[in-house]
Amino acid sequence: MCxxxxxxxxxKRRRAEEREHLAWLFTRLLVLSESRGPHATxxxxxxxxxxxxxxxxxxxxxxxxxxxxxxEVLAGIDNRTTVLLGHTRWRTRxxxxxxxxxxxxxxxxxxxxxxxxxYNADYLxxxxxxxxxxxxxxELLFRLAARAARSGRMDVEWFKERLRRCxxxxxxxxxxxxxxxxxxxxxxxxxxxxxIHRKHRAVLYASDPAFLDAVLADERGWRELSVPAMSMIVxxxxxxxxxxxxxxxxxxxxxxxxxx
Numbered sequence: 679m680c681x682x683x684x685x686x687x688x689x690k691r692r693r694a695e696e697r698e699h700l701a702w703l704f705t706r707l708l709v710l711s712e713s714r715g716p717h718a719t720x721x722x723x724x725x726x727x728x729x730x731x732x733x734x735x736x737x738x739x740x741x742x743x744x745x746x747x748x749x750e751v752l753a754g755i756d757n758r759t760t761v762l763l764g765h766t767r768w769r770t771r772x773x774x775x776x777x778x779x780x781x782x783x784x785x786x787x788x789x790x791x792x793x794x795x796x797y798n799a800d801y802l803x804x805x806x807x808x809x810x811x812x813x814x815x816x817e818l819l820f821r822l823a824a825r826a827a828r829s830g831r832m833d834v835e836w837f838k839e840r841l842r843r844c845x846x847x848x849x850x851x852x853x854x855x856x857x858x859x860x861x862x863x864x865x866x867x868x869x870x871x872x873x874i875h876r877k878h879r880a881v882l883y884a885s886d887p888a889f890l891d892a893v894l895a896d897e898r899g900w901r902e903l904s905v906p907a908m909s910m911i912v913x914x915x916x917x918x919x920x921x922x923x924x925x926x927x928x929x930x931x932x933x934x935x936x937x938x
Contacts (some may be wrong), residue, residue: 680781680793681711681739681766681885682870684851686861687759688879688918700880701752701762703893705743707882708764710889712739714793715766718780721751722789725758726915728855730789732782736774739766760915761853761861765791772813779812786824790852792816793868793885797846797934806840819850823862827854832862834912838927845929851883859915865905867930872903879918 685704692700708719719742720734733751735742742748755762765781772779781791786809796802799815808821819841826837832854841848841864849868853861863870863883871887874880877899884890894900905911910926 679714679768681714682791682793682849682851683707683711683764683766683884683889684791684882685762686863686881686883686913686918687761687915689916690879691757696878697755697757700878701755703882704762704764705752706893707884707889708766709739709743710892711764711766711884711886714885715768717769718767718774720765720767720781720791721748722763722782722784723751723755723759724761724789724853724855724858725756726760726858727758728858729758730855732784732789734765734777734780734782736777736780760858761851763789763791763851770795771815776813779814781816783812783814783817783820785811785817785820787827787855788820788824788852789855790820790823790850792819792848792850793870794847794849794866795934796844796848797931798844802843805843815846818844819848819864820852823852823854827856830856832857832860834862834910837862838910838924842927842929845931847930847932848928849885861913861915863905863911863913864926865907865909865911866926866928867907867932870905872905873900874903874919875899875901876919881913881918
């Protein structure tokens with residue numbers, strides 16, 4: 679069990695106050711997500727020119743957001759930013775003291791966060807001859823996405839075809855530095871809730887709807903964006919509201935053991 683929290687940003691000339699407010703909402707979501715993963719916390723942002731920053735540490739979210747470096751990285755978001763990714767990790771495989779095992783994970787030009795376990799990751803790394811940087815199975819998803827985006831634009835259909843070989847659980851959010859205006863949301867058999875604000879041109883997401891309800895209790899204009907399980911959403915920075923939704927297919931397996 680891990681926690682995903684973040685903000686997907688559409689194209690807009692936001693004032694500093696609005697950007698700071700969205701960053702504050704993100705920070706609160708990240709802290710609430712600590713209950714889903716106390717062993718490590720991380721964040722990253724990506725700009726539409728491919729510039730990015732990534733910061734993660736083997737500490738709880740409550741401690742993470744008090745770090746001066748966290749606020750320095752968060753202050754770097756501007757009107758070019760397309761996505762702000764957050765993750766709280768519950769350690770399963772891979773020592774959290776080895777920071778490359780923590781999320782967000784950068785695999786080539788792809789940066790992403792994942793909740794779940796890919797039980798046949800070791801086999802698929804060998805099958806697709808993928809480079810491996812960390813111990814965690816999550817890296818597989820982002821290596822596949824990096825290969826799908828190596829020519830620039832993300833080849834979503836190629837990526838979906840390879841995901842069909844995965845066995846286990848997955849929900850993930852990711853983007854490529856080569857195609858930073860395309861953000862993929864994979865909602866599989868792990869929870870993820872989204873809220874959209876048309877005036878802010880932003881989508882907030884978290885693994886638990888209670889976290890979003892708590893953070894947005896005094897806010898207006900946020901509406902639920904209903905996404906059924908086993909869906910892939912493709913957001914485009916240029917026009918955030920004109921997203922596409924398709925099916926997500928993989929071999930669902932809730933517990934380690936024989937393949938279903």
